[in-house]
Amino acid sequence: MSPVPPPPSVSDGPSFWASLAGVAADAAFPPRCAACGALVDPAVSRGFCRACLASLPLRGARARWLRTLDAPPAPGDPIPDFHAVAACFYRDPVREVLLQLKFHEAAHVAEALGLLVADAVMRVSAEQGILWDAAAAVPLHPTRLRERGYNQAGLIARTLARRLRIDDLSPALARTRATRVQSLQDTPEARRENLRGAFAAVAPERLRGRCVLLVDDVLTTGATLHTCAEVIQAAGAACVSGAVVAATRKSLGET
Numbered sequence: 001m002s003p004v005p006p007p008p009s010v011s012d013g014p015s016f017w018a019s020l021a022g023v024a025a026d027a028a029f030p031p032r033c034a035a036c037g038a039l040v041d042p043a044v045s046r047g048f049c050r051a052c053l054a055s056l057p058l059r060g061a062r063a064r065w066l067r068t069l070d071a072p073p074a075p076g077d078p079i080p081d082f083h084a085v086a087a088c089f090y091r092d093p094v095r096e097v098l099l100q101l102k103f104h105e106a107a108h109v110a111e112a113l114g115l116l117v118a119d120a121v122m123r124v125s126a127e128q129g130i131l132w133d134a135a136a137a138v139p140l141h142p143t144r145l146r147e148r149g150y151n152q153a154g155l156i157a158r159t160l161a162r163r164l165r166i167d168d169l170s171p172a173l174a175r176t177r178a179t180r181v182q183s184l185q186d187t188p189e190a191r192r193e194n195l196r197g198a199f200a201a202v203a204p205e206r207l208r209g210r211c212v213l214l215v216d217d218v219l220t221t222g223a224t225l226h227t228c229a230e231v232i233q234a235a236g237a238a239c240v241s242g243a244v245v246a247a248t249r250k251s252l253g254e255t
């Protein structure tokens with residue numbers, strides 16, 4: 001028989017009830033590894049079991065700020081130095097977890113991914129003495145949001161913001177029109193054109209003067225992240241950089 005906890009005293013305060021609620025939630029939904037589904041000890045797992053944690057394709061020291069365009073900045077680019085930090089290489093098991101998050105209603109794995117991004121951001125920010133004060137997610141078009149039920153970047157941004165103790169401004173941006181699939185656009189110019197005018201700031205005053213981490217799941221060509229960052233910058237943000245779970249080889253100029 002399980003031991004019965006002593007009744008709470010007044011001095012136990014909200015923390016007692018919070019921990020009791022946590023125990024109840026863990027019992028109803030025992031924490032599982034985001035990659036393989038094995039039960040894990042939440043005190044040590046941070047979302048992955050020991051074996052999957054050891055096999056994650058972390059970029060480690062190479063999580064540094066990466067240029068996010070697959071071509072030189074276009075003439076007049078307002079943020080030619082825009083960079084992003086990527087926690088992982090786009091390989092399994094992270095690749096598989098990201099696909100689950102996008103296509104299989106697996107919102108519960110977002111927390112594990114958000115923690116990976118937070119670790120990478122903390123490491124490179126500490127090296128460079130950067131202090132971020134807000135996070136904002138790359139938005140989904142409302143139709144896609146209705147189909148999926150959640151914005152995967154928004155879930156990752158929420159965990160990142162909580163971990164870094166910064167504000168989550170999502171939804172700071174809105175996707176104002178549907179766009180064609182970016183990966184099917186052949187050239188950097190076509191990708192930029194496909195995204196022209198596709199994003200707008202929802203409440204520009206919330207972005208003004210802030211140092212914003214723009215969050216997405218995967219960095220591929222970088223055009224979407226770059227276009228959203230331009231909108232954040234135009235709204236008056238003091239600085240903006242990207243933060244993603246994984247970067248594909250294409251986004252890094254690797255072959």
Ligand SMILES: [Zn+2]
Binds near residue numbers: 035037038048
């Ligand atoms: Zn696992």
